[in-house]
Amino acid sequence: MKTRFAVAAALLLAAPAAGQPVELPPVSYPELPIRANDAAGFVPAGWEMLVRRQGDLNGDGARDLVLLLKMRDPANIVGIPMGHESRRLDTNPHLLLVAFAERGGYRRAAVNRGLFPRPTVPATGDMPPGEETIRLERGGLVVWFEHLRGWSSHRFRWQDGAMRLIGYDDSGVSGGCMTGTSINYLTGRARLTAGYIDQDRNRTVWRRLNHRHRPSLDEIELDEFFPEEAIAGEPLWCEAPAGG
Numbered sequence: 001m002k003t004r005f006a007v008a009a010a011l012l013l014a015a016p017a018a019g020q021p022v023e024l025p026p027v028s029y030p031e032l033p034i035r036a037n038d039a040a041g042f043v044p045a046g047w048e049m050l051v052r053r054q055g056d057l058n059g060d061g062a063r064d065l066v067l068l069l070k071m072r073d074p075a076n077i078v079g080i081p082m083g084h085e086s087r088r089l090d091t092n093p094h095l096l097l098v099a100f101a102e103r104g105g106y107r108r109a110a111v112n113r114g115l116f117p118r119p120t121v122p123a124t125g126d127m128p129p130g131e132e133t134i135r136l137e138r139g140g141l142v143v144w145f146e147h148l149r150g151w152s153s154h155r156f157r158w159q160d161g162a163m164r165l166i167g168y169d170d171s172g173v174s175g176g177c178m179t180g181t182s183i184n185y186l187t188g189r190a191r192l193t194a195g196y197i198d199q200d201r202n203r204t205v206w207r208r209l210n211h212r213h214r215p216s217l218d219e220i221e222l223d224e225f226f227p228e229e230a231i232a233g234e235p236l237w238c239e240a241p242a243g244g
Contacts, residue, residue, distance in 0.1 A: 021120035024091050025076050029113055032097055037105040039065055042097055047071050050094075050129065055136040058109075058158045062101035066141060068134050069095040080122050089122045094129055098141065098163055098217065110163045114221030115143055115154070125149070140166065141217070149173045156217050163217035168227040173197060177238035183227055185214045192236040203239065207231050 030044040042065075043049050051068035058064065071092040079086045094116035099106035116129055125148025135142040140157040150172025156163040171180040180193040188209045195202035209230045228235065 022078055022080060022089065022091075024118050024120060025078065027071065027073070027076065027093055027118075029093065029095065032095070032108060032111055034108050035102075035105060036099070036108075039067060039106075041105070042067060042099060042108070043069060046073060047095070051131055051134045053134050053136050056139060057098065057136070057141060057163075058100055059139065060100075064101050064109075065097075065099040065106050066134055066136065067097040067099070068129060069097065070129075082122075087122045089119060091118045091120075093118050096134075096143070096217070109158075110217040112217045112220065114219075114223070117223050147172065154220070165214045165216070165220065179236060179238075181228060181231075183209070183231070185209070185212050188212050190231045192231070194236045194238045196238050203236060205236055207233050 030047070032042055032044065036042045039049065039052055047069045049067055050070050051066075053066040054063040055066075056062060056064060057066075071094075073092055076092040077088055077090050080089050093113060096110075096112040096115060097108065098110040100109045119126075127146040132146070133144055135144060137155075140155050141163060142153055142155050144153045145151060150170060152170035153168070154165060155167035155169075157166045158164075159166070166185050168183040168185075169181065171178065173179075176196050176198065178193075178195055178197050180191075182191040184190070190207045190209060191204065192207060193202050193204050210232050211230055213230070215225070
């Protein structure tokens, strides 16, 4: 079983207890400005800036800008019937912006809305996007997600005129087995690990990738992105205990 599928299964099991999925109110995503004098100039009316990060992302030595934005529309906060009570679910969408520093301001380089699907149930165990979601490391952008029983991250770098995916990592637990995936799209290899959480030994194997398709930040959508499918061979899982 793949780590991501194991985590997804756990979320599905939690969904009935949290209420049935809701129909999301329709939203219209704004077109962000091509250029702005400062970070506030990229924030549309009715949206707020959740996270701001600065660092050199295109190798010119200037401090570029990464913003995580969230819509603030009361119409997107819906009530979920739960027995004799009702729970409020905030389905407001997010936008991720990368803008490069230039003389007198910033120029839009990439925008993404597909990495942050709007929630349809109030209790999935996933941490909502926030300060820990956006990280700048070694000249690249890392988008980090904490799930019910694990975590995942996507690493992007400016290459060939776009913020390209260069790495993917995840780790999760299901049935006492902790599995991990680390994909390097630049080398075309992946490291898979598996081991029971109550044992010290882990299995580690290296696999090649069937392809090196690397979506850009503008293109990637979390609901349609399954990185493990690029890995050759069968998924790695914990070996049955001796005598089991």
